[in-house]
Amino acid sequence: MQRRNFLSSLAIGMGAAPGFAAGLQDFAESLKTAANETDYWKRVRQEFLLNPGLAHLNTGSLGATPRCVLDGIAGMLYQLEGDPVSNVFGPMGYRMDAVRAKAAELLGAATDEVAVIENTTSGMNYVAQSLIRSLKPGDEILTTNHEHPGGAVCWEYLAKYHGAKIVTLTIPVPVRDKAQIVELVQSHISPRTRVCSFSHVDTITGMRMPIAEISAITRPKDIILVCDGAQAPGMIKVDVKSLGVDTYASSSHKWMLAPKGSGLLYIRKDMQDTIRPLPLHSGYQAYTGATGTRNVCNVLGHGLAMEFHSTIGSQRVENRCRELSKIMRETLSKNPRLELLTPAQDDLATGMVSFKLKKGTAGDLYTRLLKDFEIMIKVVAKSEYNGIRLSTHIYNNEAEIERLAWAIEKIQSNSA
Numbered sequence: 034m035q036r037r038n039f040l041s042s043l044a045i046g047m048g049a050a051p052g053f054a055a056g057l058q059d060f061a062e063s064l065k066t067a068a069n070e071t072d073y074w075k076r077v078r079q080e081f082l083l084n085p086g087l088a089h090l091n092t093g094s095l096g097a098t099p100r101c102v103l104d105g106i107a108g109m110l111y112q113l114e115g116d117p118v119s120n121v122f123g124p125m126g127y128r129m130d131a132v133r134a135k136a137a138e139l140l141g142a143a144t145d146e147v148a149v150i151e152n153t154t155s156g157m158n159y160v161a162q163s164l165i166r167s168l169k170p171g172d173e174i175l176t177t178n179h180e181h182p183g184g185a186v187c188w189e190y191l192a193k194y195h196g197a198k199i200v201t202l203t204i205p206v207p208v209r210d211k212a213q214i215v216e217l218v219q220s221h222i223s224p225r226t227r228v229c230s231f232s233h234v235d236t237i238t239g240m241r242m243p244i245a246e247i248s249a250i251t252r253p254k255d256i257i258l259v260c261d262g263a264q265a266p267g268m269i270k271v272d273v274k275s276l277g278v279d280t281y282a283s284s285s286h287k288w289m290l291a292p293k294g295s296g297l298l299y300i301r302k303d304m305q306d307t308i309r310p311l312p313l314h315s316g317y318q319a320y321t322g323a324t325g326t327r328n329v330c331n332v333l334g335h336g337l338a339m340e341f342h343s344t345i346g347s348q349r350v351e352n353r354c355r356e357l358s359k360i361m362r363e364t365l366s367k368n369p370r371l372e373l374l375t376p377a378q379d380d381l382a383t384g385m386v387s388f389k390l391k392k393g394t395a396g397d398l399y400t401r402l403l404k405d406f407e408i409m410i411k412v413v414a415k416s417e418y419n420g421i422r423l424s425t426h427i428y429n430n431e432a433e434i435e436r437l438a439w440a441i442e443k444i445q446s447n448s449a
């Protein structure tokens with residue numbers, strides 16, 4: 034669906050709600066007047082409500098939603114409450130399908146392959162639960178030691194209650210190159226492997242997994258390739274067809290900057306007979322007998338956030354996230370007390386980079402950075418790395434990276 038069509042179809046649904054997307058249009062106009070790149074990103078930053086002193090370097094946990102999207106949602110909430118039943122089960126509710134079409138466009142999928150859901154975890158759960166009937170005890174699910182619980186618990190459930198066997202591949206840190214990962218996947222596949230479940234972007238290191246190369250192995254063997262895309266859409270361009278995945282679940286409240294509780298689930302058309310989640314039983318529409326009533330304004334706000342993303346452009350967003358991430362990598366690499374956990378190769382890089390602390394604990398550093406310097410980072414979830422993860426999005430800038438590097442050195446030298 035083209036941008037104009039999405040906005041106008043929302044507008045039809047909004048009826049009398051004036052200006053629900055006006056802020057987005059004003060934002061688009063204001064970008065056109067930016068004098069140069071610096072000015073352009075400054076203008077983008079102004080669209081966010083982030084506390085002025087806060088350096089938010091943890092979009093990997095949650096993104097910030099732009100003002101024009103929030104204004105749109107607020108307007109819709111007010112309109113909806115004027116006549117809740119008519120709006121939710123009428124014109125506003127119908128517009129949720131436009132959100133699905135917009136999501137399909139961004140993922141490179143057909144509209145009837147995409148559902149608008151709550152988050153990655155629920156998407157992964159829907160997929161795993163609908164595989165219960167096709168997996169026999171002893172069938173293998175190949176995954177990695179770097180999966181987030183949101184992409185792992187669903188398989189642990191199948192192992193505990195249905196006899197599936199989880200085979201865990203250890204991600205080398207740092208990874209040598211793409212080929213090393215592909216070889217590892219290949220060598221862990223057995224005649225019993227029925228499912229491969231991998232993150233598109235590794236939550237621990239920020240590495241981009243070579244999913245297209247992996248699908249070239251799994252597809253000919255009829256192994257179902259399930260992808261946890263929590264950290265990808267909104268940060269790197271995603272095309273589910275060229276990735277060759279069978280399912281793809283994501284969280285739009287991270288890099289897509291959508292309201293919290295916004296996610297997507299793609300299931301490849303040819304797999305829809307095999308993978309049949311209950312919430313999609315009556316079709317992929319957001320309101321069905323299987324889904325019940327939805328938070329219509331949140332879903333429509335999810336659509337506005339995707340429009341906000343398209344206003345800048347997926348490629349431009351990816352370039353900026355990666356440009357800043359490279360600066361982050363190079364700047365923090367100068368600190369001898371930090372050791373890079375993320376591979377430096379371009380084809381494995383994303384908008385997240387992680388470092389191991391050679392001195393002090395990641396938890397203490399996190400607390401000091403937030404309390405004393407107003408810098409929000411993430412402690413790497415696996416304690417054995419004693420690591421920190423830094424996300425860079427379109428609202429971040431070079432000065433924040435310098436500030437982080439300076440703050441880390443100050444904390445480390447004070448505790449020397």
Ligand SMILES: Cc1ncc(COP(=O)(O)O)c(C=O)c1O
Binds near residue numbers: 154155182236264284
């Ligand atoms: C790779 C990965 N999968 C799943 C999740 C869980 O996301 P959500 O809580 O939105 O379901 C995260 C969150 O950080 C993640 O990084």
